[in-house]
Amino acid sequence: MLKRSSILFLLLAVLSCNTVFAQGNLAQNPIIHADVPDMSMIRVGDTYYMSSTTMHMSPGVPIMKSKDLVNWETVRYCYDMLADMDELNLNNGKSTYSRGSWASCIRYHKGTYYVSTFAQTTGKTYIFSTKDIEKGPWKTISFKPAYHDHTIFFDDNDRIYMIWGAGKLMIAELKEDLSGVKEGTEKVLIENASAPAGSNIMLQSEGSQLFKVNGKYYLFNIAWPRGGMRTVVVHRADKITGTYEGKFALQDKGVAQGGLIDTPDGRWFAYLFRDNGAVGRIPYLVPVKWEDDWPVIGIDGKVPDTPDLPASKGLIPGIVNSDEFNRKKGERALPLVWQWNHNPANELWSVTQRKGFLRLTTGRVDNDFLLTRNTLTQRTIGPECSGSTCIDISGMKDGDFAGLALLQKKYGLVGVKYENGNKYVVMVSSESGSVVELERVPVNQKMIYLKAACDFRDLADLAKFYYSHDGKTWTPIGSKLKMEYTLPHFMGYRFGLFNYATKETGGFADFDWFRINN
Secondary structure, X not given: OOOHHHHHHHHHHHHHHHHHHHXXXXXXXXXXXXXXXXXXXXXXOOEEEEEOOOEOEEOEEEEEEEOOXXXXXXXXXXXXXXXXXXXXXXXOOOOOOOOOEEEEEEEEXXXXXXXXXXXXXXXXXEEEEEOOOOOOOOEEEEEOOOOOOOEEEEOOOOOEEEEEEEOEEEEEEEXXXXXXXXXXXXXXXXOOOOHHHOOOEEEEEEEEEEEEEOOEEEEEEEEEEOOOOOEEEEEEEOXXXXXXXXXXXXXXXXXXXEEEEEOOOOOEEEEXXXXXXXXXXXXXXXXXXEEOOEEEEOEOOEOOOOOOOEOOOOOOOOOOOOEOOOOOOOXXXXXXXXXXXXXXOXXXXXOOOOOOXXXXXXXXXXXOHHHOOOOEEEEOEOOEEEEEEEEEOOOOOOOEEEEXXXXXXXXXXXXXXXXXXXXXXXXXXXXXXXXXXXXXXXXXXXXXXXXXXEEOHHHOOEEEEEEEOOOOOOEEOOOOEEOOOOOOOOOOOEEEEXXXXXXXXXXXXXXXXXXXXX
16 A cells, blocks of 8 residues: 555656646747747738748748747748849849848738838838738839838728837828828827836837737837847827827847737737847747736746747748758749848759759859858758758869858858869858858869758857768868857848859859758
8 A cells, every 4th residue: 555655756746747748738939949030920810920031031021821829831922032233132242131121010901911011222111912821922012211110000990000110100191002101191109119118228119010909009119228138118009190108018038029919719929039149039929918908928027938839840841941952843943941142143043954953053253152142041940950961063163162051241161162173171160250261171072961050059159060971971170150140141040052153154063952950
């Protein structure tokens, strides 16, 4: 017969196991451990759609889909190319790193989906619309100026408004055809939207997103008190044009900027993001309850590690994915996880010239990796990940450099250089601010295997680079790269496949596959 103490021990053990099991079946914050900033989110029936920022990448303004707020997949982009200009084409020494399109706003109104954004590069505001958000086509409207961090809102009376700005927030009514602001409607909405976060502000309130709940209007913004952290500020009004009263809403872990979303069963969450070092700005979901017609964000003012939502199935294949470059008839040339660094030169890449390979052909001479075209990228993911590839280097010409990158201003490269009739596996780093080749090893074979491994745990932000002759035994090369999220690029590190010429054009590298692991 078991003693009472033994029974108590068994009960505690069972309860402990059940708790672990329960937590294992719940979502974990961050919901997406990858660079998905400036989220805007809607629910249509039982399906959620989210837009985000990818700035200088092409195609741009990704649209993601989920059935549970946790497991997301990219279903399309709002545009293939934002504009045809030197800055976006990486021509004449120009680029648009950290610019491009920012802070989109997604809305659904009377059977039509709308996504609005603005672009510092072109100086325009864009509104994309479609009846079918997953298959399109999009209708595009653009006008000047570029309204910073705006939110678009379709009111119940079918009047359309836009709110934008930083610190001092502005509002205007849009024309019925969305072609611009109605003359005479622009005015100051909130003179100092940062006020609820204090008087000593480092980053004035921006990132506006407006919602209407039970007849009241709620405006979400981010502010950043000096010496503090990113903070959620919420304003409330009975009319869209005000007067608004503001409230300090959340200050924990730097999780801020976003808005409200509800579930079909009546629960509410705030979708927000956190600056998290080199991996980028990562999304969180925070429970919301309503008190006195105010959204109360978090649990006792804190962001929980396990929101009451289903567990994640992982970021592969919805956010990132491996690619064998085998295409069946009717399939996309490139899956949606891929984006080009700036606009591609489409005549210089192919997945059909050699079946089962991505071919990158050089079309001009370059001497700066960050200004070379046709670098094909996708996100890194945390807390750890690696990306690897196999390249046929037999088509390279003297002066060519092809390989695998970790792309940011302080980038790292592992690849093959063809110099004076000889080929070398090299590791290059720009961590110091200068481009430095840290190691080279002669290579005489046709195929070479390359790998980059990232450690984002506890903001370690370290990367290691490897090469292999057979894809099984990996040899480290160069030194560790201390990755750094820099504002001149304003994006988390990305894996990139590249090939560029430094002497003559027409050489090519054939990438057999790209594989990502976490």
